[in-house]
Amino acid sequence: MRKIKIIDDITKDGSVEFGPGYEFVEEAQEADAILMRSTDLHGYDLPTSIRAIARCGAGVNNIPVDDYARRGVVVFNSPGANANAVKEMVLCMMILSSRGVVQSMEWVRQNADDPDIMVDAEKVKKAFVGQELKDKRVGVIGLGNVGSKVANACVQLGMDVYGYDPFISVEHAWELSRDVQRVGTLEDLCRNCDYLTLHVPSKADTVGMIGADQLALLAPGAILINFARETIVDEDAVSDALHSGQLSWFSTDFATPKTVLMPNTYVTTHSGAGTSEAEANCADMAISELKDYLENGNIAHSVNYPACSMGKARAASRIACLHANVPNMIGQITAILAKDNANVQRMVNESAGENAYTMFDTDEHLEQSTIEALKQIPAVYRVRVIK
């Protein structure tokens, strides 16, 4: 029986199904893998029993992925599984930030006991007049799963759409409407935008990427939408821009001690992915990634190890080595297998950045001494006997 520790509420009704051969455990020390969402694992005492972590969602800045890679722990996420939910929420916040919808509804509630409310509503409505999205210039930073959908939707709304993503994938470039105009620098993207929406992961080159200099380039009274991460914006600069009127509105999904005090700001409860569909999509993807890794050693959608698949484990034995991406690893591994006279049916080796993965099927089970010898190779982080 494989054991799973669940951290966070994966779905609203709590339903999470792994199927036969799996059980949920309370203590992480007893678990083979973790299924989680947004809990911060920096500083978490990760038990050595854990071989894999699947994050239901996109952002992995809450997980020390490089450190875990060096401990032989594969971290997965579920790219794209919640992107439609975020796109819809961003469009909603663009409209709410442009029109006095919330203020108008608040006025109605506050005046519920007014016997002439129909007449008075007509008199007051000019206070809630806003602007349309059509023909406005919007800048989209990050054209991945969420950003590409947001950009395409903005095109459909008749906006003048500009996109900035120096690392755009071929897949997302193909998905992008031809009407999205690609821009080569962050500064050119920001220049004269009426709306700026952020869809990049939180990492060294994106933390604080929207500060005073970028905000000053926007059209006066611009609207800023941040459903990426709180770290992407310099909160003091955003607050200053709201006070000066350079920004007319700020919508953010992150309730920080500073955003909750900002004027003309809508703050939501990190709810961009908060739909039953997105929760189910993320859980399904994360669970199938974990099962394929635990049962077959295959890796799909990992953020710290390369993709690698040899299909179902059908040979007598399947072994996986997680190791550093350094020269002569295959030579060292095959030399140890040769000593055991092991016949390798199939072998794959993949690398991504600093980490690599070697998996092989053999006709017979390996001697325990062979497994121990593999573990002793310098730069091997973990050896798994999958079968």
Ligand SMILES: NC(=O)c1ccc[n+]([C@@H]2O[C@H](COP(=O)([O-])OP(=O)(O)OC[C@H]3O[C@@H](n4cnc5c(N)ncnc54)[C@H](O)[C@@H]3O)[C@@H](O)[C@H]2O)c1
């Ligand atoms: N509010 C929410 O509930 C919610 C939900 C999903 C995602 N998110 C956040 O949004 C981020 C994006 O999600 P996604 O699913 O689109 O991820 P993604 O990985 O599909 O897309 C991210 C894009 O950002 C681009 N990028 C990376 N560095 C960049 C840089 N310096 N400048 C410009 N572009 C850069 C990448 O090339 C990629 O195309 C996530 O990392 C997460 O932090 C938030």
Ligand SMILES: O=C(O)[C@H](O)COP(=O)(O)O
């Ligand atoms: O990165 C993500 O996918 C989002 O921020 C969603 O986070 P959540 O799973 O905690 O809602």
